[in-house]
Amino acid sequence: MVALGQVRRAFRWAQAYPSRPVRLIVGAPAGGGFDIVARLMGQWLSERLGQQFVIENRPGAGSNIATEAVVRALPDGYTLLLVTSVNVINATLYDNLKYNFVRDIAPVAGITRVPEVMVVNPSVPANTVPQFIAYARANPDKLTMASGGVGTPSHLDGELFKTMAGVDMLHVPYRGTAPSLTDLLGGQVQVTFTSVSSVIEYIRASRLRALAVTTATRSDALPDIPTVAEFVPGYEGSIWYGLGAPKATPAEIINKLNTEINAALADPKMNARLAEWGATALPGSVADFGRLIADETEKWGKVIRAANIKPE
Numbered sequence: 001m002v003a004l005g006q007v008r009r010a011f012r013w014a015q016a017y018p019s020r021p022v023r024l025i026v027g028a029p030a031g032g033g034f035d036i037v038a039r040l041m042g043q044w045l046s047e048r049l050g051q052q053f054v055i056e057n058r059p060g061a062g063s064n065i066a067t068e069a070v071v072r073a074l075p076d077g078y079t080l081l082l083v084t085s086v087n088v089i090n091a092t093l094y095d096n097l098k099y100n101f102v103r104d105i106a107p108v109a110g111i112t113r114v115p116e117v118m119v120v121n122p123s124v125p126a127n128t129v130p131q132f133i134a135y136a137r138a139n140p141d142k143l144t145m146a147s148g149g150v151g152t153p154s155h156l157d158g159e160l161f162k163t164m165a166g167v168d169m170l171h172v173p174y175r176g177t178a179p180s181l182t183d184l185l186g187g188q189v190q191v192t193f194t195s196v197s198s199v200i201e202y203i204r205a206s207r208l209r210a211l212a213v214t215t216a217t218r219s220d221a222l223p224d225i226p227t228v229a230e231f232v233p234g235y236e237g238s239i240w241y242g243l244g245a246p247k248a249t250p251a252e253i254i255n256k257l258n259t260e261i262n263a264a265l266a267d268p269k270m271n272a273r274l275a276e277w278g279a280t281a282l283p284g285s286v287a288d289f290g291r292l293i294a295d296e297t298e299k300w301g302k303v304i305r306a307a308n309i310k311p312e
Contacts, residue, residue, distance in 0.1 A: 023080065027060075037111055038055050066082075086153065089152075092305065103247065106248075108257050110242040112281055114280075117203075117219075119199050120211060122207070128231075144189040146173075160237055211225075212230070219280075
């Protein structure tokens with residue numbers, strides 16, 4: 001009878017959830033891709049569940065500050081985390097985290113996946129990935145690869161490409177995407193892997209040349225651009241977003257949020273908004289998102305260890 005009573009109380013708790021505003025913690029400043037995803041989903045959840053999902057930006061330490069805040073929050077469903085591919089990278093990149101991401105954050109739902117695109121300065125004599133690989137192998141000291149910083153998705157996508165394609169390039173990290181693109185446009189560096197939204201206008205204006213997108217399938221935003229995997233089988237790298245909660249958050253609340261997020265991802269208007277910046281929906285169950293987190297943690301951990309990458 002005790003167990004039955006607990007089940008009934010949990011059910012009533014989930015039915016009443018949320019009964020007050022919910023904080024959605026974002027480990028990045030307002031205005032960027034992280035923030036856009038959080039605000040789109042926060043607005044949907046607010047309208048569907050009748051309580052405000054308040055976006056709280058806590059940038060710093062590669063999103064670790066925000067993540068630790070959620071890890072230490074009460075597991076009652078009123079403090080949530082915008083989970084991103086950065087979180088699984090950080091699990092290996094940083095040696096002294098005060099939490100274990102896979103253990104301490106409960107997966108709730110995937111939201112969206114954003115392809116990156118391999119772009120070169122037009123001075124690089126390559127119009128395709130095979131031509132680029134051939135040029136890189138013939139000129140091992142001539143190519144520099146820009147990224148938005150050590151350990152960022154753009155850096156790791158490049159490192160994965162170097163390993164799988166068998167090429168060597170000098171990594172040049174910048175403090176953010178914008179300065180890396182400035183130097184790429186100016187020809188100080190030759191190649192980068194970056195989000196489609198950040199370079200699509202440069203591609204259209206022929207100021208940068210797109211060689212391939214990094215996702216396993218082509219991007220609707222650049223339908224004529226092949227994937228890296230079409231030439232380097234098995235290659236895949238992308239930025240993805242989802243929702244997480246503190247460990248021990250009741251399953252009934254997590255499942256309720258998962259249901260609502262998947263409803264959002266089935267909505268044509270939401271998909272149109274995501275498509276505006278090259279993103280695609282990432283629907284699935286709680287278990288699906290948990291597997292993505294586990295698989296990506298293992299995958300990028302291998303890349304980080306093989307390249308001996310250390311945080312700045």
